[in-house]
Amino acid sequence: MHSDTIAALSSGALPSGVAVIRVSGPDAADTMQRLCGSVPPERRASLRTLKGAEGAVIDRAIVLFFPGPGTVTGEDLAEFHLHGGRAVVSACLEAITAAVGTRLAEAGEFTRRAFENGRIDLTEAEGLADLIAAETEGQHTAAILQASGTLRALYEGWAQRLTEARARLEASFDFSDEGDVGEDVADHVQLDVASIVAEIRAHLQKADRGEILRSGFKVAIVGAPNAGKSSLLNALADREVAIVTEVPGTTRDVIEATLDLGGIPVRLSDTAGIRETADRVEAIGVERAREVMARADLVLALVDPHHGHGPLARFSELLSHVKHPMMVAAEASHEDLAEGTAKGRRRILTVRTKADRPAPTGLSARFSNEWSDFRFDFSISARTGEGLDALTAKIAELAVAAAGLDGEKNAGEAAIPLRNRQRELVMETLHILEEFVGNATLAPEIGAETLRRAADTLGRLTGKVGVEDLLDVIFSQFCIGK
Numbered sequence: 001m002h003s004d005t006i007a008a009l010s011s012g013a014l015p016s017g018v019a020v021i022r023v024s025g026p027d028a029a030d031t032m033q034r035l036c037g038s039v040p041p042e043r044r045a046s047l048r049t050l051k052g053a054e055g056a057v058i059d060r061a062i063v064l065f066f067p068g069p070g071t072v073t074g075e076d077l078a079e080f081h082l083h084g085g086r087a088v089v090s091a092c093l094e095a096i097t098a099a100v101g102t103r104l105a106e107a108g109e110f111t112r113r114a115f116e117n118g119r120i121d122l123t124e125a126e127g128l129a130d131l132i133a134a135e136t137e138g139q140h141t142a143a144i145l146q147a148s149g150t151l152r153a154l155y156e157g158w159a160q161r162l163t164e165a166r167a168r169l170e171a172s173f174d175f176s177d178e179g180d181v182g183e184d185v186a187d188h189v190q191l192d193v194a195s196i197v198a199e200i201r202a203h204l205q206k207a208d209r210g211e212i213l214r215s216g217f218k219v220a221i222v223g224a225p226n227a228g229k230s231s232l233l234n235a236l237a238d239r240e241v242a243i244v245t246e247v248p249g250t251t252r253d254v255i256e257a258t259l260d261l262g263g264i265p266v267r268l269s270d271t272a273g274i275r276e277t278a279d280r281v282e283a284i285g286v287e288r289a290r291e292v293m294a295r296a297d298l299v300l301a302l303v304d305p306h307h308g309h310g311p312l313a314r315f316s317e318l319l320s321h322v323k324h325p326m327m328v329a330a331e332a333s334h335e336d337l338a339e340g341t342a343k344g345r346r347r348i349l350t351v352r353t354k355a356d357r358p359a360p361t362g363l364s365a366r367f368s369n370e371w372s373d374f375r376f377d378f379s380i381s382a383r384t385g386e387g388l389d390a391l392t393a394k395i396a397e398l399a400v401a402a403a404g405l406d407g408e409k410n411a412g413e414a415a416i417p418l419r420n421r422q423r424e425l426v427m428e429t430l431h432i433l434e435e436f437v438g439n440a441t442l443a444p445e446i447g448a449e450t451l452r453r454a455a456d457t458l459g460r461l462t463g464k465v466g467v468e469d470l471l472d473v474i475f476s477q478f479c480i481g482k
């Protein structure tokens with residue numbers, strides 16, 4: 001338990017309709033007494049006139065007192081729901097911190113106390129941080145699950161089973177001269193640990209989804225210069241994010257816009273038109289376009305068949321820069337293209353642009369002929385909006401599927417490691433357990449020690465084991481007042 005009492009504005013930017021100041025610690029009741037003249041009935045909203053040291057009225061406000069340990073922080077907690085003016089709030093904070101032993105809270109300090117007092121574990125604290133940062137429905141859902149303990153239950157469950165397995169192994173040392181008994185136990189423990197390993201592997205496979213929920217589903221808009229890439233970005237973002245001109249080679253840098261599609265943050269990157277170029281700046285842009293394409297979860301390959309941006313073979317060459325095992329448009333069937341990720345490849349959608357313009361004739365027909373038989377996934381016009389809804393719906397569908405929000409509804413399965421910290425420790429646990437599984441020659445004493453290390457690593461995930469060094473990093477990422 002802490003001996004000092006902390007206070008902070010826990011609501012948002014001022015001025016606001018109402019501002020909430022929270023006070024947590026042994027002097028919370030005292031603070032209430034000083035400012036209100038009495039401590040209101042526990043856990044009941046009460047209207048009080050708050051006064052400062054000299055008796056000046058600070059505000060007439062709603063106040064609440066929650067006695068510990070049944071509170072968010074596990075300590076006595078006082079709340080002042082004030083009129084949200086800057087002077088009101090600063091006068092109130094000043095009056096609160098006038099007492100010796102009461103000070104302003106640091107970022108994340110309320111949540112840190114909740115953790116230190118055993119009200120929540122580290123994964124739940126991380127879930128709370130994500131909950132506050134959540135901007136889309138998908139992020140919201142994942143954060144709620146994590147804040148309410150789905151990861152905790154999973155990791156504590158594994159740690160528990162490992163501890164039991166180790167206990168059985170250790171008990172078997174004593175029987176080792178009785179031959180069979182020891183071997184029998186060892187076999188069973190091997191089976192148990194193997195099934196935990198399988199569960200951990202399945203859990204880690206969801207890490208990509210966590211990454212998508214946290215940092216967004218990445219969509220690269222690529223194609224030859226002038227294909228209409230920037231126009232598509234602007235149309236989807238519904239604002240003029242990128243410069244559009246009739247000059248091929250207009251876009252040189254990567255331009256990003258984030259949309260909320262199906263509850264998933266979708267990060268669109270408009271890129272420089274890909275071509276051989278002598279222009280140094282444009283060449284760098286083309287290189288960046290290739291990098292963006294290689295990292296994308298989805299590639300939108302745009303073609304304006306009116307333009308002589310080269311034959312189908314060049315388009316294939318373009319798509320060959322997609323990092324995953326290659327699919328060449330000229331060779332791949334339409335179905336192959338559409339089934340991109342289903343076969344473990346990056347997904348590519350081919351998009352014909354400028355659908356509002358009449359079919360090409362004359363000179364340009366020479367180039368477009370090649371495309372007349374090509375079956376595009378989508379045909380759009382940034383100018384008229386034609387086809388944009390269908391394309392958007394497809395992107396949303398793919399983003400939702402990639403984030404894994406379309407299937408499993410039960411909480412255990414939906415538990416996704418969202419953070420690098422979580423992924424790395426789960427990975428470490430897996431590697432330790434892999435030393436154990438299938439290693440029949442391992443001496444039981446060493447096996448038991450291996451299981452202990454794995455359980456400890458899980459303990460670092462939930463914060464049960466040696467994480468002092470981590471706490472400053474984790475909690476400083478919160479805002480003041482949380």
Ligand SMILES: Nc1nc2c(c(=O)[nH]1)N(C=O)[C@@H](CNc1ccc(C(=O)N[C@@H](CCC(=O)O)C(=O)O)cc1)CN2
Nearest residue numbers: 010020022043064066069070071072073077079081482
């Ligand atoms: N005004 C206010 N609103 C808030 C918070 C707060 O601190 N103050 N919270 C801050 O994060 C969240 C709510 N979190 C809370 C968590 C536990 C308890 C609590 O009193 N728990 C007790 C009793 C539970 C019960 O009555 O069922 C307990 O767990 O023992 C209160 C709020 C969001 N809204």
Ligand SMILES: Nc1nc2c(ncn2[C@@H]2O[C@H](COP(=O)(O)OP(=O)(O)OP(=O)(O)O)[C@@H](O)[C@H]2O)c(=O)[nH]1
Nearest residue numbers: 225226227228229230231246249250251273382383
């Ligand atoms: N008619 C018509 N013109 C379009 C459409 N989309 C884009 N354009 C025109 O095509 C030209 C090129 O558009 P951009 O969006 O700048 O093309 P880009 O692919 O970003 O080109 P770079 O940045 O040079 O690689 C501009 O003159 C646009 O007005 C469309 O749907 N219909």
Ligand SMILES: [Mg+2]
Nearest residue numbers: 229230250251
């Ligand atoms: Mg452009």
